[in-house]
Amino acid sequence: MLSTNKTRQANEFRHVSYLWDEAKAAQLAGDEVALLIYRSNLLGADLRLTNYGGGNTSCKVMAKDPLTGKDTEVMWIKGSGGDLGTMKRSGLAALYVDRLRSLKNIYRGIEFEDEMVELFNHCIFDLSSKAPSIDTPLHGFLPFAHIDHLHPDAAIAIAAAKDGKKITQELFDGTIGWVEWQRPGFDLGLKMDECLQQNPGIRGIMLGSHGLFTWGDTAYESYINTLEVIEKCADYLEENYGKSRPVFGGAKLQSLDKDARLKQAATLAPVLRGFCSNHTSMIGHFTDDERVLEFINSNDLDRLAPMGTSCPDHFLRTKISPLVLDLKPDEDVTDTAAIQEKLAPAYEAYRAMYAEYYETCKHPNSPAIRDKNPVVILWPGVGMFAFAKDKQTARVAAEFYTNAINVMKGAEAISEYTSLPRQEAFDIEYWLLEEAKLQRMPKPKPLSGKIALITGSAGGIGKAIAKRFVAEGAVVVINDNDPDRLKGADDEFRQQYGRDTHTAATLDVTSAETIRKAFDAAAVAFGGVDIVVNCAGLSISKPIEEHTEKDWDLLYDVLVKGQFLVTQKGVEVMRKQKLGGDVINIASKNGLVSGPNNAGYGSAKAAQLHLSRLNAAELGKDHIRVNVVNPDAVISDSKIWAGAWAEGRAKAYGVTVEELPAYYAKRTLLNEIILPDDIANACFAFVGGLLSKSTGNVLNVDGGVAMAFVR
Structure with a gap:
């Protein structure tokens, strides 16, 4: 049963942020698209719900068809490449719902589903709107007015658990449906529609290893339904942490103190950056977040880290698996030549692993292999490094891996963590649609990576x-x-x-x-x-x-x-x-x-x-x-010229301080002020x-x- 009570308080939620402001929402009343943007920004502001660029939201409204003048149903949905937390109206795609659903009539099967993406363009209602994303049919084939698709840690922990389907059924007493893992796309939209038909009255759908879909008749009902479902998942995980066994099997080692961690990170980071930049110059990010330390210091690190992540949004940004450094927390890393010699085999092994992964999983039409270096690097007792093309991408990669750690922690507490099979992971990473998106990225600026x-x-x-x-x-x-x-x-x-x-x-x-x-x-x-x-x-x-x-x-x-x-x-x-x-x-x-x-x-x-x-x-x-x-x-904006220097130079040249700029310009060949x-x-x-x-x-x-x- 969906909650319609608009008097909820922030303190009723412990694991998610209740940010709805009735006064602000009232100002947007009557504009469902504005309420969609408002709801999306609130959801995107909480990294426990979804990361930068992750998830999508939608609403369906009636609008005048500019070609016929008749009312028609239009779906507004986060466009390709957007971010919920910062999204504006320009970041939405608007499509005719009837045209989108009519694509079912020409769908040729899962092996041809990528060709459907281009057909989304024939369904566009607002020609100035953003390009539709791959998740468009997942929203369009469901009948609800407002839909949220997020990647909350607490929900994915259940979705990525070995017994995730059973746990979901028991935890929500059948009010949340389940769809097994499948790459996002047209066919997954059909599977979700089928799930709803078989389970009428459910309040959401859990996607195996992927994320959560929830909905409502209004923007607020969708928002509160989303929070309630995630809160229930988080409560369940909290009840089970350390119940059957210590979190991550207990601590294997202790972290250095904060100052020592930062000193070690500062000393080693340039060496790591050098290794990671042998293909493209990379920018780094370091975090010693307590959630990261709990994982990298644990007995389960060696078992879980090689498994990689489950959610495709996590995986796309963190690569197949991290590189775990075989270094003691307090190891002397000041001898550059010695530490480079020690780390070189680890990097070579990682690159060889990645090359084997590519060769084993590639298809005849797969894009060429990309940079073989790790994105995420873990140093037990110290922290996590991430390296990417720019600071934002590196920071976001670290945030996503932190989310992946949360997922592993939750799944292990209630069952057993499962990651994406290697072939499925490859098919996401080297998806031709993802490659096309990469090719459309702006050309790097001259100092990118510097x-x-x-x-x-x-x-x-x-x-x-x-x-x-x-x-x-x-x-x-x-x-x-x-x-x-x-x-x-x-x-x-x-x-x-x-x-x-x-x-x-x-x-x-x-x-x-x-x-x-x-x-x-x-x-x-x-x-x-x-x-x-x-x-x-x-x-x-x-x-x-x-x-x-x-x-x-x-x-x-x-x-x-x-x-x-x-x-x-x-x-x-x-x-x-x-x-x-x-x-x-x-x-x-x-x-x-x-x-x-x-x-x-x-x-x-x-x-x-x-x-x-x-x-x-x-x-x-x-x-x-x-x-x-x-x-x-x-002279402009200079501390030097604000004091005695200007007076001294003016005195030396026999002019006033105010006359100095013109004096200097006149004595140059170009008669220019610098x-x-x-x-x-x-x-x-x-x-x-x-x-x-x-x-x-x-x-x-x-x-x-x-x-x-x-x-």
Whole structure:
């Protein structure tokens, strides 16, 4: 019996989030599509119900047919590739229900079901709507006004249990139907319709090893029905955890403490990234979530991990199985060469396993084998790494494997966990429809898969460089020695670019400890670093008689020693990865041009310039390129120009501070004011791919100062 009580309270649910707001829903009354979007966003906000991009929802409404003017039934459903939690109206597909159901008349059987997907386009009602997904018939063949299809951990734990059908029948007293595992598609839609016909009055259907379908006459009834069913599944699992045997067979080892785990992860992540990037440059994600630790520290890890996942949405993002590292939690991983030698056979074995899986399961028309490296890597006692084409994909893969862990935990508590058979898994992974979806993905941007650390990137030139790199596909570590300035930049990047493009770290280039912590943050957040831009700086302009020893030491500590220390640590990480890399040093026109009142700053910039040449000569064997960008008079958004430096330069040239920008522009060959974006463009030129065989170079971005021409 469906619940129609709209006075439910959040505290009535312990395992799911009840988020329905009556006032907000009332504002949407009469617009069933708007209520569908509202319901979908609520369901997608709870990762216990479904992951990013997983599941789909629908509603059926009457609308005027634009061709006949008559009322016709239209189904609105999440379109292909969308995400419930962030879905908007533009993410829905709208189809004529009668046309969709009429496709049954021309269906030629399961071996031809993929050809039906193209015919969905002939059923589209709203020509501006999203492309229909493979799950469209699963919703269309059921008669209910509102339908939710989710992948909740608690439900899949039952669906993936050896006795899942029996447990479902007993737990719900026959009010939830059961359909055995079958790849999503037209035929599964027919099987679900058949299940409903054989079990009239049921409130949902469990799909073996896959997920859950629930429904209702209204958006709210579907929402509350979904929550109630999942809550009941979760309650049942909770009652059985540890009842017949310890969870996952009990703990085999103990985790390191939090700080030690992060230190180990930061040390090893670049090595793992290097192995995982031998085909395509990958971005990493690390988590030491307690649910992950419980699994990877357990006696059952060696039995369950090779089995892989059950739900196709989990499997598509986590691959056939994870790689489990044969390392002790506290093992010394600081000797890069030794640990690379130790891990190499494990990676080779994984690649060989994956190749055998492909060769054994492939069909004559299967797409070519893809990257053979693991996506998920488990280090008992430390945590889980995931590597993928970008940060979001890596993070989502880790979230999906965490869900898979929850499923295994639940299934083992009530019965015995079963995963997808290898052939079924392959048929999902190398499905021609999935391959077509991959081929439609946008072309990678020039810096996709790259990780950049730009010192002083909370403002001025550094922030402009970071923004340009993010726009070109990189992930960045923004940093500053001013916590307030850093927080402002962090908030700005999060609002402008989202959560998966950057991480923030306090960094003082005169402090080796903060440098180490910033690079550790890069390793934990993304797996390592590929590009280091030494941009942090300061300026002091004084006549020689006024220049103090303190001034001199500060300039050389920040500009020269800081560049050296940051480069040194960056090179250490790059060598662990064995992927090469780039170091760009933001020097200055003053490193080449002599001017008044500039002994300390100018000579420090000259030292930066020559240090760059020395590093380029030394690091070429590692395929690490070192290049220099020489700006001049970049006044916009600069801390340097906000204080005494501007006053000193104005005094030296006999102009006012306000006249400085125009003064500097007029003395250039191009008569141009130099902006932070101009320096960012120059940095991108070095790392964007066209200059990959260039090192030891100096690029002047000064509007043309003849005295600064490199001789």
